[in-house]
Amino acid sequence: MTVVAVEPPHAEDVPRRLADRPTPADRFFFLFTRAGGLSVLVLMGLVGAFLTYRAGKALEQANIAFLTTEAWEPDSGNFGIAAVLVGTLLIAGVAILIAFPLAAGTALYISEYAPRRLRSTLISLVDLMAAIPSVVYGLWGFFLLQPHMLVVGQEGNGLVRWLATYLGWIPLFAVDGADPGDPLSTATVYTSSTFIAGVVVALMIAPVMCSVMREVFSQAPVGEREGAYALGTTRWGMIRAVVLPFGRAGMIGGTMLGLGRALGETIAVYLIISPIFVIQPHILQNGASSISSLIALRYGEASGFGTSALMAAGLALFLITLLVNVLASAVVNRSRSGAVTG
Amino acid sequence: MTRLRLRPTTSVKEVSFLRRLSRVCAAVAVVLVGSPLAAGPAAAESYVRISGSGSSWSFNALNAWIAGVDQLGMRVDYDPSGSSVGREAFKNGTADYGVSEIPYGITDAGQPDPPPTRKYAYMPIVAGGSAFMYNLKVGATRITNLRLSGETLTKIFTGAITQWSDPAIKADNPGLTLPPRRIVPVVRSDGSGSTAQFTTWMASQYPSLWNAYCASAGRSTPCGTTSIYPVKAGSGFTAQSGSLGVAGYVKQETAEGAITYVEYSYALDTNFPVVKVLNKAGYYVEPTADNVAVALTEARINQDESSPLYLTQQLEGVYGNADPRSYPLSSYSYMILPLQTDKTFTKEKGHTLADFAFYFLCDGQQTMPRLGFSPLPRNLVQAGFEQVTRIPNLDDAQPPDISRCNNPTFSSSGENLLAQNAPMPADCDKQGPLQCGEGTGGAEEATPVAPEASGGEGAPAGDGGTAAGGEASAGGAAAGGPATGGAVGAGGTGVPVAGGTGATGGAPGSTGAGGSSTSGGTGAGAAPVVVDPDTGEVISGGGTAGAAGVGASAAGGTAAGGALAGAAGTGGTTTAGGTATTVGAAGAAGGGAVGGGVTQLAGAIPVSAAAAGGWGQRESLMALSALLLFATVLLPPLAAQLLARRKAGSR
Numbered sequence: 001m002t003v004v005a006v007e008p009p010h011a012e013d014v015p016r017r018l019a020d021r022p023t024p025a026d027r028f029f030f031l032f033t034r035a036g037g038l039s040v041l042v043l044m045g046l047v048g049a050f051l052t053y054r055a056g057k058a059l060e061q062a063n064i065a066f067l068t069t070e071a072w073e074p075d076s077g078n079f080g081i082a083a084v085l086v087g088t089l090l091i092a093g094v095a096i097l098i099a100f101p102l103a104a105g106t107a108l109y110i111s112e113y114a115p116r117r118l119r120s121t122l123i124s125l126v127d128l129m130a131a132i133p134s135v136v137y138g139l140w141g142f143f144l145l146q147p148h149m150l151v152v153g154q155e156g157n158g159l160v161r162w163l164a165t166y167l168g169w170i171p172l173f174a175v176d177g178a179d180p181g182d183p184l185s186t187a188t189v190y191t192s193s194t195f196i197a198g199v200v201v202a203l204m205i206a207p208v209m210c211s212v213m214r215e216v217f218s219q220a221p222v223g224e225r226e227g228a229y230a231l232g233t234t235r236w237g238m239i240r241a242v243v244l245p246f247g248r249a250g251m252i253g254g255t256m257l258g259l260g261r262a263l264g265e266t267i268a269v270y271l272i273i274s275p276i277f278v279i280q281p282h283i284l285q286n287g288a289s290s291i292s293s294l295i296a297l298r299y300g301e302a303s304g305f306g307t308s309a310l311m312a313a314g315l316a317l318f319l320i321t322l323l324v325n326v327l328a329s330a331v332v333n334r335s336r337s338g339a340v341t342g
Numbered sequence: 343m344t345r346l347r348l349r350p351t352t353s354v355k356e357v358s359f360l361r362r363l364s365r366v367c368a369a370v371a372v373v374l375v376g377s378p379l380a381a382g383p384a385a386a387e388s389y390v391r392i393s394g395s396g397s398s399w400s401f402n403a404l405n406a407w408i409a410g411v412d413q414l415g416m417r418v419d420y421d422p423s424g425s426s427v428g429r430e431a432f433k434n435g436t437a438d439y440g441v442s443e444i445p446y447g448i449t450d451a452g453q454p455d456p457p458p459t460r461k462y463a464y465m466p467i468v469a470g471g472s473a474f475m476y477n478l479k480v481g482a483t484r485i486t487n488l489r490l491s492g493e494t495l496t497k498i499f500t501g502a503i504t505q506w507s508d509p510a511i512k513a514d515n516p517g518l519t520l521p522p523r524r525i526v527p528v529v530r531s532d533g534s535g536s537t538a539q540f541t542t543w544m545a546s547q548y549p550s551l552w553n554a555y556c557a558s559a560g561r562s563t564p565c566g567t568t569s570i571y572p573v574k575a576g577s578g579f580t581a582q583s584g585s586l587g588v589a590g591y592v593k594q595e596t597a598e599g600a601i602t603y604v605e606y607s608y609a610l611d612t613n614f615p616v617v618k619v620l621n622k623a624g625y626y627v628e629p630t631a632d633n634v635a636v637a638l639t640e641a642r643i644n645q646d647e648s649s650p651l652y653l654t655q656q657l658e659g660v661y662g663n664a665d666p667r668s669y670p671l672s673s674y675s676y677m678i679l680p681l682q683t684d685k686t687f688t689k690e691k692g693h694t695l696a697d698f699a700f701y702f703l704c705d706g707q708q709t710m711p712r713l714g715f716s717p718l719p720r721n722l723v724q725a726g727f728e729q730v731t732r733i734p735n736l737d738d739a740q741p742p743d744i745s746r747c748n749n750p751t752f753s754s755s756g757e758n759l760l761a762q763n764a765p766m767p768a769d770c771d772k773q774g775p776l777q778c779g780e781g782t783g784g785a786e787e788a789t790p791v792a793p794e795a796s797g798g799e800g801a802p803a804g805d806g807g808t809a810a811g812g813e814a815s816a817g818g819a820a821a822g823g824p825a826t827g828g829a830v831g832a833g834g835t836g837v838p839v840a841g842g843t844g845a846t847g848g849a850p851g852s853t854g855a856g857g858s859s860t861s862g863g864t865g866a867g868a869a870p871v872v873v874d875p876d877t878g879e880v881i882s883g884g885g886t887a888g889a890a891g892v893g894a895s896a897a898g899g900t901a902a903g904g905a906l907a908g909a910a911g912t913g914g915t916t917t918a919g920g921t922a923t924t925v926g927a928a929g930a931a932g933g934g935a936v937g938g939g940v941t942q943l944a945g946a947i948p949v950s951a952a953a954a955g956g957w958g959q960r961e962s963l964m965a966l967s968a969l970l971l972f973a974t975v976l977l978p979p980l981a982a983q984l985l986a987r988r989k990a991g992s993r
Contacts, residue, residue, distance in 0.1 A: 186598065
């Protein structure tokens with residue numbers, strides 16, 4: 001960029017005015033990037049406006065009951081997102097609880113412990129996991145994870161049954177209709193549940209979370225690391241004193257990013273759950289729901305009004321995801337590593 | 343929105359391969375002879391790709407046809423995402439053709455389904471039976487001959503019957519003793535023609551049961567036909583999307599006790615049995631091509647050519663068909679054809695669609711019985727040809743010569759040959775004290791039935807039961823007694839099955855020994871548990887033995903009751919049926935020695951036959967893909983390292 005000093009008209013003691021005359025290339029680049037940035041905002045706005053416009057008919061009819069009704073029968077006017085919204089949050093919650101330790105541990109190992117020659121292999125392995133399409137995760141969950149790892153055989157042996165048997169006194173883990181003492185009780189009560197969908201979604205979001213966290217961990221200042229070592233800490237001590245405090249924002253930001261993806265995950269959840277339209281707080285029990293899988297399930301066959309109702313559900317999901325992402329960026333920006341990376 | 347494209351199943355592929363082979367042979371023959379026999383379009387003809395959407399009920403049939411026209415140069419896509427999606431996609435113009443079991447304009451759960459504004463017509467494409475596929479075992483034996491009346495079926499799918507041991511099910515199955523296992527009805531979660539067919543039948547035959555359930559699930563009554571099955575939360579129902587989804591769910595080992603409604607071909611594909619449903623003549627029948635053809639002779643087809651509902655079906659006559667061979671839940675599946683061109687549907691597409699339709703109405707019908715469908719009768723094929731000529735296309739589409747179609751239903755007299763020649767059901771399929779043992783659907787193996795229900799002259803009903811029971815307790819004591827002391831013979835309450843009696847018609851006495859019940863492991867022998875040898879049901883618990891002990895003994899009792907009997911009954915000779923699985927090594931060894939059968943030791947869980955080992959094509963492919971995966975992951979960093987080293991070395 002060229003800066004040209006303009007001669008003041010009078011030779012008085014005033015600060016001279018600076019004017020920059022950007023070259024055409026500069027100007028083009030500036031406009032191009034600004035247009036790119038603005039178009040993201042415009043697109044988001046358009047999506048929001050479109051959803052609101054299409055949802056209008058349904059929202060008008062349902063009014064406030066849209067937030068409190070559990071059933072989903074738009075054609076008879078009885079519909080609301082109470083059940084699907086809770087279901088979505090539960091699935092995302094399970095996913096985050098599983099994915100967070102997994103991602104944080106993997107990221108720490110890769111950035112701090114892994115031998116140098118193994119590191120790039122591990123990184124590409126994690127990136128490969130992130131590149132697998134979600135329908136593959138869904139099929140894998142339905143045909144392998146559920147019948148062969150979590151609910152095995154006619155007794156339904158596995159983690160789910162164990163949790164239900166020993167932690168069933170906690171309402172969250174209770175399973176209606178399960179009786180561990182009866183050898184003939186059916187194992188299907190443990191299948192197609194919030195928990196199994198959550199596990200699959202966790203495996204899908206963990207690589208993304210891991211990438212963000214690893215990036216932040218690896219940027220912890222070398223001087224501080226060396227300083228910690230110089231004061232005689234162990235490696236774990238250094239990680240606790242330097243890497244984790246520095247990377248806290250990255251961890252939170254990565255988790256929020258994962259949460260956003262978990263909330264919107266569609267096809268993997270669609271394949272696994274058995275959709276029901278009541279608030280189902282028992283996460284191990286057959287029957288779950290989520291907004292995005294509801295839309296996938298009903299969109300193709302919906303009538304005009306049904307589509308409007310689905311759009312309203314989509315609008316709710318859009319707003320929640322937007323909120324999560326705004327929170328994430330706020331947290332990341334306010335922190336030290338966020339200032340470095342952001 | 344993402345929808346899955348499903349790949350054809352292996353069997354369909356094989357069939358299509360065979361068809362292709364025969365086509366090639368035919369083509370060679372034609373070239374050699376040099377006669378202009380080839381009625382179909384020449385391979386050089388160019389076709390525009392068309393795509394459709396709809397029913398997964400008839401997906402297996404369409405899949406075979408699509409594979410069949412592939413070598414004619416036609417590219418036809420089909421998305422089996424459900425009839426409701428198909429009707430909607432056709433209405434919006436996103437699909438060139440739709441496939442649905444129900445027409446437009448019916449009221450679905452009280453809501454009308456408006457027809458599209460574009461001109462359209464219906465055409466029957468294939469017939470089939472809505473089958474009830476189930477997954478049920480007694481011990482290690484899979485039940486393959488279950489029979490149910492319509493009322494029992496309705497009660498199962500409306501939550502009124504929740505246990506397999508329910509007296510109503512027992513009344514339908516005198517030869518079986520079913521465990522007190524929970525019934526898990528598996529329904530479709532998406533809008534589907536299968537659900538519509540099934541609910542139409544329930545609404546027509548058992549309206550009070552159906553409406554009561556519908557009301558309790560929060561729907562307004564009268565419920566009538568609905569495409570989306572109402573599911574009550576916490577009622578033990580499971581909803582899955584697509585026919586493949588429900589069939590895939592039921593076949594899982596976890597899903598024992600599950601039952602679903604799905605087209606017959608899915609049960610054939612997954613090698614699972616289907617329910618024999620009671621018809622109005624008092625026979626329990628299976629939805630084979632023959633029985634479906636017989637039932638549909640009573641279908642009322644709309645013959646008014648000016649009506650938009652021309653050729654659609656009214657099935658009340660089918661439900662009430664009094665022929666002993668008729669399967670009550672039979673129906674036709676329909677294709678929705680566009681009758682006008684518009685932005686998306688051109689005459690070129692019409693040309694492809696017309697030739698595709700001519701193919702499947704004529705040649706395509708031959709293979710249908712093998713896939714689990716029933717071919718169309720002559721009058722409907724003829725009517726279908728006329729409908730197809732109404733599709734706007736390039737030239738005047740000429741239907742193939744109907745006499746060359748080789749359709750198994752055609753006869754010179756115009757009668758439906760398949761229906762005429764359908765075999766009468768066996769006597770043991772008649773409602774009453776007898777029950778057939780043969781497997782149904784895709785499950786070939788027979789299920790042994792109780793001697794009094796197997797129709798053998800050696801065992802009159804009622805009498806044979808006690809005789810066999812007496813011997814059973816002896817067998818149990820001999821098996822368990824000398825070995826551990828902890829084992830308790832508890833046989834004799836029910837009648838276990840004698841191997842081979844079902845097939846041979848009852849060897850004299852049919853000595854169904856067995857029914858030994860060992861308590862949970864040799865270590866926990868202090869707490870004897872009495873277990874019903876047939877079903878594994880715990881009759882009197884072992885008090886303080888604890889859950890693990892109860893579980894183990896029940897499992898052992900089940901296995902011994904079901905399987906040991908075959909070996910013991912044959913009097914010392916080892917037969918194929920005599921594989922005994924039991925708990926406790928010593929007790930089992932004793933039982934094996936006495937019975938002379940093959941004894942298999944196992945843990946607390948009764949095991950079914952182990953899968954055959956070996957290294958097949960699938961394993962090689964998996965190894966190859968694992969290798970490729972490793973290469974993708976390892977090679978880039980290795981190459982990078984190598985390059986970096988070389989650069990460092992050259993410096």
